[in-house]
Amino acid sequence: xxxSAICLSQRFALLPLLISGLVIQADLVxxxxxxxxxxxxxxxxxxxxxxxxxxxxxxxxxxxxYVGLLSGLCGxxxxxxxxxxxxxxxxxxxxxxxxxxxxxxxxxxKAGKFHKAIRLFRKAxxxxxxxxxxxYTVAIYGLFRGDRAGEAFSxxxx
Numbered sequence: 299x300x301x302s303a304i305c306l307s308q309r310f311a312l313l314p315l316l317i318s319g320l321v322i323q324a325d326l327v328x329x330x331x332x333x334x335x336x337x338x339x340x341x342x343x344x345x346x347x348x349x350x351x352x353x354x355x356x357x358x359x360x361x362x363x364y365v366g367l368l369s370g371l372c373g374x375x376x377x378x379x380x381x382x383x384x385x386x387x388x389x390x391x392x393x394x395x396x397x398x399x400x401x402x403x404x405x406x407x408k409a410g411k412f413h414k415a416i417r418l419f420r421k422a423x424x425x426x427x428x429x430x431x432x433x434y435t436v437a438i439y440g441l442f443r444g445d446r447a448g449e450a451f452s453x454x455x456x
Contacts, residue, residue: 306339308339308341326357326358326359326360326363329348329352329357329363330360330362330363330366332348333345333348333349333352333362333363333366333367333369333370334362334366334369336348336366336370337366337369337370337373340373342369342370342371342372342373342374343370343373343374344370345366345367345369345370345373346367346370346371346374346376349363349366349367349370361394361395361397361398364383364387364394364398365397365398365401367383368380368383368384368398368401368402368405369401369405371383371405372401372402372404372405372406372408372409373405375409377405377406377409377411380402380405381402381406384398384402388427394427394428395428396427396428396429396430396432396433397432399418399419399422399427399428399429399433400429400430400432400433400436402418403415403418403419403422403433403436403437403440404436406418406440407436407439407440407443412440412441412443412444412446413444415437415440415444416437416440416441416444416446416449419433419436419437419440434453437453438450438453438454441453
């Protein structure tokens with residue numbers, strides 16, 4: 299798509315022109331797509347900045363928005379902020395799904411915080427948060443990276 303081409307070319311200044319030239323108004327779906335593109339194009343800080351702009355324009359974030367924000371914060375190495383946002387999402391029950399937990403666990407693993415990632419995963423299991431096969435795969439990977447192969451095999455066999 300044209301948004302993919304703009305993001306991959308890193309000419310983000312063109313995005314507002316693209317949206318302003320549309321006959322229809324940008325909606326939450328377009329905003330969430332842009333959040334995702336910023337992260338996929340390797341510009342997580344752009345995603346965080348765009349999220350703030352989205353909120354300023356009066357958009358009410360949904361699960362996809364939160365995933366985009368968490369991905370952006372984790373990708374930018376702002377793990378403390380990501381953890382705080384994640385806790386806020388979970389505490390306020392903002393329709394969190396497996397993807398939100400998985401993004402946070404994966405971000406912690408990529409930051410080298412294996413034990414914190416596994417602790418978050420175990421809390422998600424004990425609190426009966428929604429998790430899926432991807433969540434478990436990421437957790438198993440984190441256990442291996444954290445030199446906890448025995449626990450990884452045990453989790454895999456469950």
